[in-house]
Amino acid sequence: MKKLILPFIFLLLFTNNAKASQWMTSFEDAQKIAIATNKFILVDFWATWCGPCKKMDSESWSNSEVQALMANFVPLKIDIDVERNLSSKFSIRSIPQVFILDPNGEIVLQTKSYMNKEKVMRVLKKYTYGNKLLQQEYLNYLKKESGDNALKIAEKYFDYSIYVDKEVKNDFLKLANKYLKITNKLYKKEGDKKKNSQRIGLFTDAYKYLIKGDYERTVKNLNDDFKEDKISPENKGFYNFLYFTAYNKLKDKDNARIWYQKLKTDKDSKNLILKSRRI
Template sequence: MKKIILPFTFLLLFTNSLKADQWMTSFEDAQKIAVATNKFILVDFWASWCGPCKRMDSESWSSTDVKELMSNYIPLKIDIDVEKKLTSKFTVNSIPRVYIIDPNGEVVLQSKSYMPKIEVMKILKKYSYGTKILQNEYLDFMKLKSGDNSLKIAEKYFNYSVYVKDDVKRDFLSIANRYLKISNKLYRSEGDKNKNSQKINLYADVYRYLIQGNYNKTLKKLNKDFKENEIIETNKGLYNFLYFTAYSKLNDRENAKIWYDKLKENEGSKVFLLMSRKI
């Protein structure tokens, strides 16, 4: 943990000395600074021989308006002729290729071709959300890539998606689902493939529908696949929240009251009720 936390003061000082358009070239350093400053990473895959890349440099990245928006990100340029392993990891087969990724390298957005200034600005405005809510979870995952730590990140992304605009919500739900898949993969490698399977299924199969506004599907899935007497204690708050919110949004006051009373008995009910009002 010391390798990650100890340099934070230095990283913050270093980042404050960077200009908004000063691109980094080290993926690992960009990850650390992204965690320290609560920002997503803006990645530009390029090459010295790429004409459209040079055009983006002169027409898009050099724009004062774009530079101002870039301050919300950690900018990272990757030369595909130098960083071949990283280029392969992100399956970059044409350039310019622009990604917005989280500090763990999970993709929030990718664009596969030249983008004019107006398109770059649109994307940078759209995803200029900070990641402070995820900082502790990112740090834990960097320290130990475990199923539990991946699941915590997934939970935070699901909850975060409740508060973002609709045009970003889908992308946050997508990245949340990827972390659920990572959790399953890590649990298998840890020798307990069924660990937290109920919670993972509640998020992947039910909470997703609720956030997307599919309240009838939420209830249908709950009624079909999750029996109340089989819900383990640690998942009861989430379970009751899903029922209460779905019924509330459908204006079924009688059933909403039943599940509200159950939810009030659970730890963390205030947080669940706050999210319920936001959905």
């Protein structure tokens, strides 16, 4: 882990002395800075011959109000004529295109075409969230892309979506689901495609509906697809939490009380109850 942290410290020192207007040009370095500073990556795909790109530089990115918001991100400019592989990876067919990425390079937001100052500010304000909650998970995943590490990131993004505004909640839920797909691919690659399938199912269906506020569908999904006597010990607390929270939100006091008593027996009950109150 020390081999990972030391380059971060060097890059942090460099970044702290840089201004918001000083774009990075290395995707790999931007990823490391993003992890070290608990920020998302703001990517501008551009080219020297692109008129709208130059207009964004002069009218949008150079604006002091925009730059103040940019300080909440790791700014990265990618010249599509230089970074052809990266441009291909993100299917860049027209420019300018602006992305907000997590430190692993997964897409949080993608916009196409020129944006004036006002639109850029609206976008940046929406996604001005730190990702300290996921820092250790990012580090673990950077060190080893495994199904277990991808699943931990997915779980954290589900939790993360509880705390963001409704306007962007679905974007982070989509990102969480994307990491669940990555988890399944990695488990398959690792030779155990059914690993943690029950927990993945609880997140994919019941927890997603719970976060969205569809409490009746949460209960229905649990009733239909997850029988209590089939729940594995490691998922028991989370299962009880889902039922308790859904019934509590539905103001079904009798059922909420039943599942609260079950939830209290779990070793992580305090954290789960706090999370329940947040939803």
